[in-house]
Amino acid sequence: MSDMSRYLSTTVKTIPPSGIRKFFDLVSQTEGVISLGVGEPDFVTPWHIREACWYSLEKGYTMYTSNSGLIELREEVAAYEKRKVGAEYDPAREILITVGVSEAVDIALRAMIEPGDEVLIPDPSYVSYAPGTCLAFGKAVPVPTYDADQYRMRADVLESCITPKSKILILTFPSNPTGAIMEKADLEAIAEVVKKHDLFVISDEIYSELTYNGKHCSIASLPGMRDRTLLLNGFSKAYAMTGWRIGYACGHPDIIAAMTKIHQYTIMCAPIMAQKAALEALRHGEEEMLKMVDNYNYRRRLLLKGFQEIGLECFEPQGAFYCFPSIKSTPFNSEDFCEKLLKEELVAVVPGNAFGNSGEGFIRCCYAASVKDLEEAIIRMGNFLNRHR
Ligand code: PLP
Secondary structure: OOOOHHHOOHHHHHOOOOHHHHHHHHHHOOOOOEEOOOOOOOOOOOHHHHHHHHHHHHOOOOOOOOOOOOHHHHHHHHHHHHHHOOOOOOOOOOEEEEOHHHHHHHHHHHHHOOOOOEEEEEEOOOOOHHHHHHHOOOEEEEEEOOHHHOOOOOHHHHHHOOOOOEEEEEEOOOOOOOOOOOOHHHHHHHHHHHHHOOOEEEEEOOOOOOEOOOOOOOHHHOOOOHHHEEEEEEOOOOOOOHHHOOEEEEOOHHHHHHHHHHHHHHOOOOOHHHHHHHHHHHHHOHHHHHHHHHHHHHHHHHHHHHHHHHOOOOOOOOEOOEEOOEOOOOOOOHHHHHHHHHHHHOEEOEEHHHHOHHHOOEEEEEOOOOHHHHHHHHHHHHHHHHHHO
């Protein structure tokens, strides 16, 4: 049997493979590459967090937890969100611990979408929202965001994308891939449109701790928005815990109950030892986390200064750990630029169009890399630009 296609679902067949993956297959085949490609902290999880997991195993915590997650972790999440964004959630009914924000996005979409419902997604944005929508039989509708607006979502652009089938708006700020943030006034304008058109917001706030100029603002904290918003967050980025796979969702009890139904039949619960580690991160991890954020900020400035020196135009990103410079001054499109830069100078960055059509003409550079690598990458990119401009 060689052709399996008749056994495969048409929906899955129509989903294109991730543009990032395709590019990294190329990177893995090339030696000596400096990678500004992977969107992952370069820190190891702080020791006290790893130790908490170690102790939990020693004490024999190896069993299932409640489907919703350890109640003490949900209580800590509630206290954290109250402190950080000012929204209050009942740990018993309004919080679900998930396997990363990835699972939370997936089950939220599956819990809410009816076939044909439209989901409004910032373009460019993180790669899982459109395929997740498609797998839930919804229709992904891009909402373009622009370099000239520092990639904030504009209320007028959002409104122009709304149809009678629009149901959910995904917000994801600070943004992957652009590093854009949304301030309170920006979110207030979006909230008005959401209320006017009776939409529901899924707000992926996984980079909420990584802001460099002022505090993160959540749309869930605005008047009338708490019950219209499902707030997602997790431990991967702020606490350098990508491999632990812990995230969470906070929202109206009906939405959380519907998500929990899918979660209990597919996942059962997030791993107990990782939940114990996440609990330690929330209870005692702030100091180490703030040090990491400071460190990213230093590297953000370094990369921006470097881009300025080699003449690569880039707006100043205020969040996450990405810069999104324009390559429109070169003769290449995003994919050709990245392929040539990799082949000629051994520097890996990600084509902006991997995150949506509005990313064409840009590249994503992750600055969670060593200072030495960032400095060398700038020299190599400068050489590349001198040769091709
Ligand atoms: N959301 C965004 C915006 C991301 O950038 C990522 C990972 O890069 C995720 C979610 C996935 O997070 P997790 O590791 O919690 O599944």
